[in-house]
Amino acid sequence: MSYRIDAPASAIEDIPTTLRAQPSRSTGEYRALDAAHHIHPFSDMGSLNKAGSRVIVKAKGVYLWDSEGNKIIDGMAGLWCVNVGYGRKELAEAGYRQMQELPFYNTFFKTTHPPVIELSTLLAQITPAPFNHFFYCNSGSEGNDTVLRIVHQFWLTQGKPSKKVVISRRNAYHGSTIAGGTLGGMGYMHEQMPSKVENIVHIDQPYFYGEAEGNLTPEEFGLARAQQLEAKILEVGAQNVAAFIGEPFQGAGGVIFPPSTYWPEIQRICRKYDVLLCADEVIGGFGRTGEWFAHEHFGFEPDLITMAKGLTSGYVPMGAVGLHDRIAKALIENGEFNHGLTYSGHPVAAAVAIANLKLLRDEGIVARVKSDTGPYFQQRLRETFANHPIVGDIAGTGLVAGLQLAEDPATRKRFANGGDVGTICRDFCFNGNLIMRATGDRMLLSPPLVVTHGEIDEIVSKAKHAVDATAQQLGLS
Numbered sequence: 001m002s003y004r005i006d007a008p009a010s011a012i013e014d015i016p017t018t019l020r021a022q023p024s025r026s027t028g029e030y031r032a033l034d035a036a037h038h039i040h041p042f043s044d045m046g047s048l049n050k051a052g053s054r055v056i057v058k059a060k061g062v063y064l065w066d067s068e069g070n071k072i073i074d075g076m077a078g079l080w081c082v083n084v085g086y087g088r089k090e091l092a093e094a095g096y097r098q099m100q101e102l103p104f105y106n107t108f109f110k111t112t113h114p115p116v117i118e119l120s121t122l123l124a125q126i127t128p129a130p131f132n133h134f135f136y137c138n139s140g141s142e143g144n145d146t147v148l149r150i151v152h153q154f155w156l157t158q159g160k161p162s163k164k165v166v167i168s169r170r171n172a173y174h175g176s177t178i179a180g181g182t183l184g185g186m187g188y189m190h191e192q193m194p195s196k197v198e199n200i201v202h203i204d205q206p207y208f209y210g211e212a213e214g215n216l217t218p219e220e221f222g223l224a225r226a227q228q229l230e231a232k233i234l235e236v237g238a239q240n241v242a243a244f245i246g247e248p249f250q251g252a253g254g255v256i257f258p259p260s261t262y263w264p265e266i267q268r269i270c271r272k273y274d275v276l277l278c279a280d281e282v283i284g285g286f287g288r289t290g291e292w293f294a295h296e297h298f299g300f301e302p303d304l305i306t307m308a309k310g311l312t313s314g315y316v317p318m319g320a321v322g323l324h325d326r327i328a329k330a331l332i333e334n335g336e337f338n339h340g341l342t343y344s345g346h347p348v349a350a351a352v353a354i355a356n357l358k359l360l361r362d363e364g365i366v367a368r369v370k371s372d373t374g375p376y377f378q379q380r381l382r383e384t385f386a387n388h389p390i391v392g393d394i395a396g397t398g399l400v401a402g403l404q405l406a407e408d409p410a411t412r413k414r415f416a417n418g419g420d421v422g423t424i425c426r427d428f429c430f431n432g433n434l435i436m437r438a439t440g441d442r443m444l445l446s447p448p449l450v451v452t453h454g455e456i457d458e459i460v461s462k463a464k465h466a467v468d469a470t471a472q473q474l475g476l477s
């Protein structure tokens, strides 16, 4: 994408000056100031500053506009979070009203407030029956830090302080605090992080297309990968293992869907060895699969649920941990839990979360993902990419999907330079005004849950153009 540095066109020119949140500058000015003063997350700032960032200035529904006036369809719901779509007044008004009534008060010292009470009551209704207690934080990373704190406190209350080790998976994403990064299994994050949290170990991921050897069926492979958990528990000693944590399907790792045999076996092993089962639902939660929570889709029952992203549709930051009744009971009956954040249960975030959850429920958005838009999206992707020369597999359900790019789909042969191929495809998407993410050789889609059939058609056709162009550039079309 080449920007005209001092082009006057601006997508926010149609918003009256008095209503703009920020003064409007030219793209060139924005990019110069951004390069001068802003360090971006997960970015090589040297090369980003040379190329310049795309400046997003407004959004509505499933569309974004950049400072050059380009209209872009958002196939990623921001960062997997804008479940109700952009520009919903109900959320803006809920935040505005709450800021005037009570912008902040803490929940530490024997105090509480209506928004956090109402949100907790609503979450108890929306989550599966055994989840009736919620602890709040500001992000998914803090949610997983909180999960660790709860797990350790639980085993202390059970008189089993030796149960300290938490088992996670390679290529998992659990956030970027020190604990989140240690729990995650992204090699590049571990390399940059010499200080780790203790007592965290990893097993392999259930990634059939990429890692199954020989002629195992997906079901056999799923079982084998789950049984690595049993082997690891026996190696560490069950008396030392506190918990297993996993995303029901891996998001940032490439939208990797485990074979159907995987989660039932994981659950069986956790129960057998008295190991807590933690579901990181930061992406899977709040309707992405067509169920309220992805563990319901896969048919298992966790002890702890990490939530963030879709909890507020990203309009303001908020995370939470849901506690199964038996975990909550142990915490409630055993003295002080020494953990909290200034903004635990922030009233404005809670008010926005309530408005968001009511839209997801009362407008039937989650139900529609299950019965209508989800199946339509999956069907359109599968018919569009069937027999495509460089698409090996399509994973997903509801409104989330991962396309496996492959050099020879017939033999499951992957590209030697898969990451480069993903980047080529991602750049074609970018130029075609479609936001689609690349993780290595997998192309990811996770649109807002309010996406219509027409918008799904647009996403799928733009994705097809980008994948076709990639095949052509590689001489494989």
Ligand SMILES: *Cc1c(COP(=O)(O)O)cnc(C)c1O
Binding pocket: 138, 139, 140, 141, 142, 144, 173, 174, 175, 176, 247, 251, 252, 280, 281, 282, 283, 308, 309
């Ligand atoms: C995004 C994500 C996190 C981290 O959430 P932050 O709000 O970025 O801290 C944790 N787990 C999963 C599965 C995620 O996708």
